[in-house]
Amino acid sequence: MPNLKDLRVRITSVTSTQKITSAMKMVAASKLRRAQVAAEEARPYADRMERMLGALTASLPTMDGAPRLLAGTGADKTHLLVAVTADRGLCGGFNGSIVRETRKRANDLIRDGKTVKILCVGRKGRDALKRDFSANIVDTLENLMKTGATFAVARDLAGRLNAMFEAGEFDVCTVIFNHFKTVISQETTTPQLIPFPLPEAADEAPTDAAAKAVYIMEPSEEEILEELLPRNLSVQIFRALLESFASEQGARMTAMDNATRNAGDMIDDLTMTYNRTRQAYITKELIEIISGAEAL
Amino acid sequence: MPDKVQLELVAPDRLLIAEEADMVVAPGGDGDFGILPGHAPLLSTLRPGTMDIYQDGKITQSFFVAGGFAEVTGERLTLLAEEAMPVAEIDRAAAEDRLKSAREAEAAADEGTSKVAEAERITAEAMLAAAESAGKGRT
Numbered sequence: 001m002p003n004l005k006d007l008r009v010r011i012t013s014v015t016s017t018q019k020i021t022s023a024m025k026m027v028a029a030s031k032l033r034r035a036q037v038a039a040e041e042a043r044p045y046a047d048r049m050e051r052m053l054g055a056l057t058a059s060l061p062t063m064d065g066a067p068r069l070l071a072g073t074g075a076d077k078t079h080l081l082v083a084v085t086a087d088r089g090l091c092g093g094f095n096g097s098i099v100r101e102t103r104k105r106a107n108d109l110i111r112d113g114k115t116v117k118i119l120c121v122g123r124k125g126r127d128a129l130k131r132d133f134s135a136n137i138v139d140t141l142e143n144l145m146k147t148g149a150t151f152a153v154a155r156d157l158a159g160r161l162n163a164m165f166e167a168g169e170f171d172v173c174t175v176i177f178n179h180f181k182t183v184i185s186q187e188t189t190t191p192q193l194i195p196f197p198l199p200e201a202a203d204e205a206p207t208d209a210a211a212k213a214v215y216i217m218e219p220s221e222e223e224i225l226e227e228l229l230p231r232n233l234s235v236q237i238f239r240a241l242l243e244s245f246a247s248e249q250g251a252r253m254t255a256m257d258n259a260t261r262n263a264g265d266m267i268d269d270l271t272m273t274y275n276r277t278r279q280a281y282i283t284k285e286l287i288e289i290i291s292g293a294e295a296l
Numbered sequence: 297m298p299d300k301v302q303l304e305l306v307a308p309d310r311l312l313i314a315e316e317a318d319m320v321v322a323p324g325g326d327g328d329f330g331i332l333p334g335h336a337p338l339l340s341t342l343r344p345g346t347m348d349i350y351q352d353g354k355i356t357q358s359f360f361v362a363g364g365f366a367e368v369t370g371e372r373l374t375l376l377a378e379e380a381m382p383v384a385e386i387d388r389a390a391a392e393d394r395l396k397s398a399r400e401a402e403a404a405a406d407e408g409t410s411k412v413a414e415a416e417r418i419t420a421e422a423m424l425a426a427a428e429s430a431g432k433g434r435t
Contacts, residue, residue: 044311049376052376056339150309159412215339215367217339218324219340
C-alpha cells in the first residue's frame with residue numbers, strides 16, 4: 001500500500017510546479033500581447049519599404065549594375081544560415097522546429113558540396129546545434145530580446161551581416177525563424193535575405209497603377225538603391241525578430257497552459273489515491289480493533 | 297487635382313502620423329524639398345533634419361527625421377524614417393549626450409566603423425539643431 005506521507009509530498013510538489021507553470025503562462029500571455037502589438041505597428045514600415053523597393057527595381061533596366069545585395073556575388077558557394085531561436089526553453093516545439101529545419105538545410109547544403117556557416121540568434125539554438133555543427137557556427141548572439149525585439153538590435157545585426165557579406169564571408173544568407181500564425185501555431189519560414197529576391201508582383205501587371213509611375217530619382221537611382229537595400233535588410237531582420245518573439249511567447253503560453261492542465265490532472269489523481277489509501281488505512285485499523293474485541 | 301497631400305510618416309516600430317496637409321517640407325538628401333498636392337512621382341533619400349507640415353500657410357507640426365526615404369506618388373507622400381519624433385519631444389540633454397558619445401565613437405573608429413560613426417554624429421548634430429531651432433520659438 002502506498003505511503004501516505006509520500007503521497008502528500010508529491011501532491012505538494014506538483015502543486016508548486018503548477019503554480020510556476022501558470023505564472024509562466026500569465027507572463028507569456030502579457031508579453032505576447034505586447035509582441036503582437038509591436039509586430040502590428042511594424043507592419044506599415046515594412047509594407048511601404050516593399051512598395052518602394054518594388055517601384056525602384058521595376059524601373060531598373062537590367063540586373064547588371066545592381067548593387068551586390070540585390071544581384072548577389074554571382075557565386076553560390078558559401079551559405080550563411082541565421083537560426084533565430086529563443087534564449088530559454090520551456091516553450092514546446094518552438095526551438096526544436098527551428099533546429100530541425102536548420103539541421104536539414106545544413107545537411108542538404110553540405111551534401112551539395114557547399115560551405116555552410118551558421119549564426120545562432122538565441123542560446124537554445126546554439127546548444128542544440130553545437131553537437132553536430134560546432135565547426136560551422138560562426139557566432140551566437142544571446143539576450144537580444146529580453147523584453148521584445150527593438151529596431152536597434154535588428155539594425156546592428158543587419159550591419160554585421162552586411163559587413164560579413166562585404167568581406168566575402170558568404171554568398172547567400174537565409175534566415176530561419178518561426179512565423180507567427182496564431183497563438184497556438186507557428187510556421188517555420190526560411191526567407192532568403194542576401195541576395196534579396198525581388199517581389200514577384202512587381203514583374204507582373206501591378207494592381208497599383210502608381211507602382212508603374214516614372215519616378216524622379218534624387219539623387220540617382222543607384223544611390224537610392226545603395227541606401228535602401230541595407231535598410232531593407234534591417235527591416236527584414238526586424239520583422240523576423242518580431243515574429244520570432246511573438247511566436248516564442250505564443251508557444252510558451254500554449255506549452256505552459258498544457259503543463260498547468262496536466263499538473264491539475266495529476267493533482268486530482270494523486271488526491272484520489274491519497275483519499276482511497278487513507279480510507280483503506282482507517283478500514284484496516286477498524287477491522288483490527290473489531291477482530292481484537294471479538295477475540296476477547 | 298487634389299488640394300491636399302496625403303502624408304504618412306512611418307518609423308520602423310510605428311506609424312507616426314497619417315494626415316492631410318497643404319504642404320510638406322522634407323529634408324532631402326540633396327537639399328530640402330517642398331511637396332505640394334499633385335507633385336510628380338519622386339523617390340528621394342532623406343538626410344537627418346526637420347520635416348515641417350504646413351496648414352494654411354503656417355507650420356503646424358515639425359518632426360525630426362533621420363535616415364530614410366521619401367516617396368511621392370501624385371497625391372501621396374510617404375516618409376520612411378529610421379528615427380522620427382516630434383521636434384517638441386526632443387530631449388536637449390539626451391541629444392547633447394548622444395552627440396558627445398558619437399564624437400568619441402568617431403574619434404575611436406577605425407576604417408570599418410568610421411562611416412557608421414560619422415553618420416551617427418551627423419544625426420546627433422541634426423537632432424540638436426532641431427531642438428535648438430524649436431527652442432527659439434519656431435513652431
